[in-house]
Amino acid sequence: MPHPIDRRNLFRTSAAAIAAAGASGLLSRPATAAPAPATDLPAGATILFQGDSITDVGRDRNRGQANDPRSLGNGYPMLIASGLLRDHAEKKLNVLNRGISGNKVPDLAARWQAECIDLKPNVLSILIGVNDIWHMLNGRYEGTVKTYASGYQALLEDTMAKLPDTRIVICEPFVLRCGAVGDKWFPEFTNRLEAARRVAADLSLQRVAFQEMFDEAIQVAPPEYWAGDGVHPTLAGHALMAETWRKTVDL
Numbered sequence: 001m002p003h004p005i006d007r008r009n010l011f012r013t014s015a016a017a018i019a020a021a022g023a024s025g026l027l028s029r030p031a032t033a034a035p036a037p038a039t040d041l042p043a044g045a046t047i048l049f050q051g052d053s054i055t056d057v058g059r060d061r062n063r064g065q066a067n068d069p070r071s072l073g074n075g076y077p078m079l080i081a082s083g084l085l086r087d088h089a090e091k092k093l094n095v096l097n098r099g100i101s102g103n104k105v106p107d108l109a110a111r112w113q114a115e116c117i118d119l120k121p122n123v124l125s126i127l128i129g130v131n132d133i134w135h136m137l138n139g140r141y142e143g144t145v146k147t148y149a150s151g152y153q154a155l156l157e158d159t160m161a162k163l164p165d166t167r168i169v170i171c172e173p174f175v176l177r178c179g180a181v182g183d184k185w186f187p188e189f190t191n192r193l194e195a196a197r198r199v200a201a202d203l204s205l206q207r208v209a210f211q212e213m214f215d216e217a218i219q220v221a222p223p224e225y226w227a228g229d230g231v232h233p234t235l236a237g238h239a240l241m242a243e244t245w246r247k248t249v250d251l
Contacts, residue, residue: 041091042122043090044093045094045123046066046096046119046122046123047081047093047095047121047125048096048123049080049095049096049097049098049099050099050108050128051127052099052102052103053100053101053102053103054076054127054130055073055075055099055127057076057099059072059099064096067081067085067093072097073097075233076233076242080246083242083246084251098115098116099127102131102135103128104128104131104135104143105132105143105147105152105155106143106151108128108155109151112155120163122165124168125169125208126169126171127173129173129192129193129196130173130174130175130189132192133192137184137188145192145195152195153199153203156168156199157203160203169205169207169208169245170205171207171208171210172197172207172209173193173210174210174211174213174214175227176218176224176227177223177230178224178228179228179231180231181229181231208245210244213240214226214237214240217237
């Protein structure tokens, strides 16, 4: 079983500030699947990040090579890659980012063969879902919770069939109540979050609890500190995501 994560160590703040925020309960929940340690990754293993703008974060899409700072973007994939390459130099890992701003589950499916299956990642990390509701609220998409869940599950089942040896990590979609995120987002967003959790559980895939993480983080600093518009993380938010991802995935 995975070791529990003490999230108190994720927040670089004083013990007094944490206590004042009531953060004494910032303890992790166990992941849904036992992680494989980095020692189990073969030399030259590929780690692929997929998703929307939260994963894209301004990456240069004309530069698709592994471990290239410009192709990794300016967010949590870059921070994770930096740590992995530092800590596991002997593995000669290849870290790729293929997140595309604005993507929803159907957009992933449309480009999945070339930008996931053909890359044959050893570890595949997916963060998708916020646009499936945001575009619906803006009148640009008619997807429902049901189509989100069924489309996501179909995509994952196809991936598991074609890449049976790939370790798949499901990152929770998340929002914080600030900026663009108000009452109209709920309960629609919560329903999609719960759908993502069900899909991960049904397929026995590991889950990175980003929503739970941010729910705890706002006990230490206000929502705007972690994600100015409620959707896109700040530098602090991306750093927290990167550390939580690594601790959960155990890489």
